[in-house]
Amino acid sequence: MNVDRRRETPLARRGAPRFIADRTHLVEDAETALRLGKHVLLRGPTGSGKTRLAEALADRLQLDMESVNCSVDLDLEALLGHRTLGISEGRTVVEYVEGPVIRAMRLGRMLYIDELNVARPEVLPILHGALDHRRQLTNPLTAEVVVAHPNFCVIAAINEGYAGTSALNEALLNRFVVFDVPYVQGEALAQLIREASALSNADHVERFVRLSADLVRASEIGELPVEAASVRALLDACDLSAHMPPLRAIRYAIAGKLSDPREQDLVLELASSYFRGE
Ligand SMILES: Nc1ncnc2c1ncn2[C@@H]1O[C@H](COP(=O)(O)OP(=O)(O)OP(=O)(O)O)[C@@H](O)[C@H]1O
Ligand SMILES: [Mg+2]
Structure with missing residues (x-):
């Protein structure tokens, strides 16, 4: 049988990622929350479309997306960036390479944080200031205060109840509005x-x-x-x-x-x- 693996699905052909919801107002309400400057937490089982919904929301808001995939190894560098050696005017200098959180804040992008509840809880408090009314954080790698662009917003996703996940810290959870994404x-x-x-x-x-x-x-x-x-x-x-x-x-x-x-x-x-x- 001749199966063309490059075959485009109708969804892919149309370009914009589409999220299809039951009769609920999931997409519109999550969009409203983001437009109001809230950060959104999508909670649902694996394969329920959380990533697809985040892509669809970025598309509706016309925002580029930065992504962070949490794991138990996630560290500050994966969020904020790292230092590297470079050459400037013939001399070796330490350069700073921006990470996704800083890029999203500075350029006004959507930050998608996947599997937020898999990260070790001690890594995430660095985000608290960026996620509340202060909308800023002090980057420990540069000692700079980074103030978020007005378009900056965060969508995080969690799969509840799976091995390796922990309950989200209350203070972090409190900074999001929560939408359930069932099958x-x-x-x-x-x-x-x-x-x-x-x-x-x-x-x-x-x-x-x-x-x-x-x-x-x-x-x-x-x-x-x-x-x-x-x-x-x-x-x-x-x-x-x-x-x-x-x-x-x-x-x-x-x-x-x-x-x-x-x-x-x-x-x-x-x-x-x-x-x-x-
Ligand atoms: N309601 C939906 N609308 C559009 N596509 C959907 C929907 N539900 C599932 N899908 C499709 O199912 C597949 C899995 O979706 P997606 O990767 O977004 O799930 P997820 O919830 O992020 O899963 P995981 O928790 O494993 O990351 C994708 O191909 C996606 O397009
Ligand atoms: Mg996903």
């Missing part, structure tokens, strides 16, 4: 599958939407981990199923990611009620 469902999910995946069979799209509802329900009652209902995984399954039987696609893209064989079996059992014999 999109129903007609909005159908629209997303149609726009963003390779699947065009309308009947199959409907069945994937119903399977997703079952997966969400099973995760709500604790029979499956929450990521079993990930929209990212579902879109992968839809893409694959445009080229192979859906049950196989679901095994590779959804069931196969679960570590417990009983959970894998449950996913396939739920899926087979929609796709048996396909």
Whole structure:
């Protein structure tokens, strides 16, 4: 079969990243919060579209984006920049290379901080002044006070409840307005599958939407981990199923990611009620 991996999805072709929400006012309200100078925390499980939503908001506000990906190794340098040796007029000099936080503050960009709750809590207080009414911080690498450009804003994302994450420090959390980003469902999910995946069979799209509802329900009652209902995984399954039987696609893209064989079996059992014999 000839699969063109460079194939552009309709979403990608249109250029602007689109976030599709259920009937909620998620996108408009988060945009309003940012326009009012608030910083936004997106809270939701893996593959629920948090990064996509941040991109869509940057696009709506016409802001360039700087990104920081938190890990337990995140240090001040990854946020603020580092010093390096350079040559000026034949002499070796110490130069400062700006990090994403300083760049975003100075140039008025959106700062996207992914997995904020994975960073060690002692690294983040440096951001407090930038995130509250002061809108400034003292850069310990240069001893300069950096005052944020009026357009500077922060979107942070957290995946709650996963191994390796810690509860956000109250003082940091207090500096954000919080938006929950659940897995999109129903007609909005159908629209997303149609726009963003390779699947065009309308009947199959409907069945994937119903399977997703079952997966969400099973995760709500604790029979499956929450990521079993990930929209990212579902879109992968839809893409694959445009080229192979859906049950196989679901095994590779959804069931196969679960570590417990009983959970894998449950996913396939739920899926087979929609796709048996396909
Ligand atoms: N509501 C949605 N609207 C548009 N795209 C979505 C939506 N939900 C999920 N997606 C798609 O699913 C994929 C995963 O989304 P994204 O990477 O933004 O998730 P995430 O919440 O940031 O996940 P993680 O916590 O693992 O970083 C992307 O291809 C994204 O376009
Ligand atoms: Mg993300």
